[in-house]
Amino acid sequence: MPETTQSPAANSERVPDPCIVVIFGASGDLTKRKLLPALFHLKQQNLLPEDFSVVGVARRDLSATFAADMQDGIIKGGGVDAGDSTLKPFMDKVKYFATEFDNDEGFEKLKAFLADLDGQLGTKGNRLFYLAVAPEYFADIAQRLQKHGMTDAPEGGFVNVIIEKPFGTDLESAKKLNSEINSVLKENQIFRIDHYLGKETVQNILVFRFGNALFEPIWNRNYIDHVEITAAESIGIEGRGPFYETAGALRDVLQNHVMEVLSFVAMEPPDSFEAAAVRTEKLKVWKAIDPIPVENTARGQYGEGTVDGQKVIGYRQEDRVNPESATETYAAMKLEIENWRWAGVPFYIRAGKRLAKRVTEVTVVFKQPPLHLFKNNAKDGSIQPNVLQLRIQPDEGITLTFGAKIPGPTTNVKPVEMHFSYADAFGKSSANGYERLLLDAMLGDGTLFAEREGVETTWALMTPILEAWAATKPADFPNYEAGTWGPKCADDLLARDGRKWHEL
Numbered sequence: 432m433p434e435t436t437q438s439p440a441a442n443s444e445r446v447p448d449p450c451i452v453v454i455f456g457a458s459g460d461l462t463k464r465k466l467l468p469a470l471f472h473l474k475q476q477n478l479l480p481e482d483f484s485v486v487g488v489a490r491r492d493l494s495a496t497f498a499a500d501m502q503d504g505i506i507k508g509g510g511v512d513a514g515d516s517t518l519k520p521f522m523d524k525v526k527y528f529a530t531e532f533d534n535d536e537g538f539e540k541l542k543a544f545l546a547d548l549d550g551q552l553g554t555k556g557n558r559l560f561y562l563a564v565a566p567e568y569f570a571d572i573a574q575r576l577q578k579h580g581m582t583d584a585p586e587g588g589f590v591n592v593i594i595e596k597p598f599g600t601d602l603e604s605a606k607k608l609n610s611e612i613n614s615v616l617k618e619n620q621i622f623r624i625d626h627y628l629g630k631e632t633v634q635n636i637l638v639f640r641f642g643n644a645l646f647e648p649i650w651n652r653n654y655i656d657h658v659e660i661t662a663a664e665s666i667g668i669e670g671r672g673p674f675y676e677t678a679g680a681l682r683d684v685l686q687n688h689v690m691e692v693l694s695f696v697a698m699e700p701p702d703s704f705e706a707a708a709v710r711t712e713k714l715k716v717w718k719a720i721d722p723i724p725v726e727n728t729a730r731g732q733y734g735e736g737t738v739d740g741q742k743v744i745g746y747r748q749e750d751r752v753n754p755e756s757a758t759e760t761y762a763a764m765k766l767e768i769e770n771w772r773w774a775g776v777p778f779y780i781r782a783g784k785r786l787a788k789r790v791t792e793v794t795v796v797f798k799q800p801p802l803h804l805f806k807n808n809a810k811d812g813s814i815q816p817n818v819l820q821l822r823i824q825p826d827e828g829i830t831l832t833f834g835a836k837i838p839g840p841t842t843n844v845k846p847v848e849m850h851f852s853y854a855d856a857f858g859k860s861s862a863n864g865y866e867r868l869l870l871d872a873m874l875g876d877g878t879l880f881a882e883r884e885g886v887e888t889t890w891a892l893m894t895p896i897l898e899a900w901a902a903t904k905p906a907d908f909p910n911y912e913a914g915t916w917g918p919k920c921a922d923d924l925l926a927r928d929g930r931k932w933h934e935l
């Protein structure tokens with residue numbers, strides 16, 4: 432379908448026009464734990480329009496209990512005080528509508544239900560549809576919305592659609608999904624969400640790089656030895672066996688969250704902070720990545736072990752998981768970005784479940800100084816390189832490690848840290864990443880969302896690895912103990928280059 436341009440709003444204009452947010456999959460985990468708390472946080476910050484409603488859609492008839500259940504999610508999941516005076520007026524705007532996703536009559540009634548709300552609330556036909564459903568329903572729901580005349584924006588208004596991840600399972604399925612969705616929606620109506628882009632600390636990578644004069648001049652192959660990106664989780668698969676069996680760590684986290692973070696770390700400065708400019712630069716990074724030989728990858732699966740002092744079962748013993756499963760719960764790889772800035776600088780990326788701790792971080796390791804004047808005075812006999820750690824979660828912050836003179840009559844050197852903490856500087860935030868993205872989607876600002884070509888490009892990089900892994904069953908699974916830092920083959924990936932993962 433032809434594309435038109437929605438322009439991103441400036442900060443001063445960040446309250447969206449009156450609208451209804453319609454969440455498909457409203458009785459699901461994501462809606463309760465993340466989406467309703469995020470919408471409520473927007474309300475608390477006066478970032479929702481006065482004329483507004485949230486309509487949850489799922490198949491069971493939950494009209495009698497839905498609002499109370501969501502309120503419970505906001506209080507528990509959103510850390511909101513039950514006595515908060517904004518809660519009641521917000522909950523009054525939360526409605527429920529029951530239909531099967533494949534029921535045409537249900538969609539026709541939904542359309543009338545929404546039109547009726549428009550009449551009562553003054554929401555003017557503006558819609559944000561959120562598809563918080565299993566991926567097999569994405570295209571179906573979008574097509575049914577179009578069939579029942581719900582995808583055309585009112586004059587001067589908007590109809591936008593957020594689509595959850597996973598956006599496809601490989602290149603072919605991503606292309607198919609894109610063409611199905613693009614056949615009923617304009618590209619600028621489609622908001623492919625990656626909640627990592629809603630995280631303050633991920634957005635701050637761009638501010639850190641391009642909002643300061645200090646760092647960008649050294650952000651290249653002349654000064655940087657290598658970059659590591661880690662998305663480590665201590666949790667297991669949390670009862671999501673059937674989903675995880677078909678996904679694995681590469682599809683679940685590496686292809687999307689980690690590749691998005693990588694693009695922010697590696698991209699050239701965009702000529703503005705508008706969607707098209709930012710997306711163009713991200714795409715250039717992914718396109719410049721060399722095909723990844725399978726020898727530059729490592730995969731693992733956790734066996735039983737101890738996490739946070741608790742004994743935990745192995746992946747193959749989890750509920751609804753094949754006892755001989757070959758699904759990876761850990762994936763790592765070495766990437767090379769063949770462009771002027773990054774040629775020769777390896778990017779090592781990894782993601783895994785049941786690792787030693789929950790930490791997401793970008794670690795930038797700088798080259799050694801050209802001359803080691805203080806080599807013989809270093810505390811451990813070697814000068815440590817400067818390391819910059821962009822800690823995305825938890826303990827959000829930035830740490831720079833450098834050598835300092837140990838006080839005393841001799842010139843001894845020891846690595847020390849300079850640290851910036853978000854919590855100390857700005858107070859603790861209860862934002863979960865979805866606030867910003869929901870707001871942007873209501874405003875029509877796609878800067879922090881994935882677009883068609885980007886999704887297909889990252890899948891094009893990852894699909895050959897998935898195919899190679901599928902062709903060779905790993906004989907050594909499970910190959911790491913829960914509560915450790917993953918399989919030995921991932922350490923070997925760096926050891927071959929004379930490096931090791933930075934301790935986190």
Ligand SMILES: NC(=O)C1=CN([C@@H]2O[C@H](COP(=O)(O)OP(=O)(O)OC[C@H]3O[C@@H](n4cnc5c(N)ncnc54)[C@H](OP(=O)(O)O)[C@@H]3O)[C@@H](O)[C@H]2O)C=CC1
Nearest residue numbers: 456457458459460461489490491531532563564565595596
């Ligand atoms: N949960 C999370 O933290 C995250 C989830 N996601 C993605 O978000 C999406 C939703 O996840 P999640 O909330 O966990 O999923 P759930 O399985 O918890 O919820 C699925 C929802 O879809 C509804 N549903 C399923 N089939 C039908 C149908 N045929 N007709 C009508 N309603 C139907 C269910 O309704 P009913 O209860 O009536 O059956 C339920 O509301 C997925 O794509 C997932 O990958 C992404 C990142 C994180």
Ligand SMILES: O=C1O[C@H](COP(=O)(O)O)[C@@H](O)[C@H](O)[C@H]1O
Nearest residue numbers: 596626664683684688791824864
């Ligand atoms: O999308 C997903 O992300 C979560 C990790 O998100 P975080 O915000 O807690 O870091 C992951 O647990 C889940 O498996 C995956 O589907």
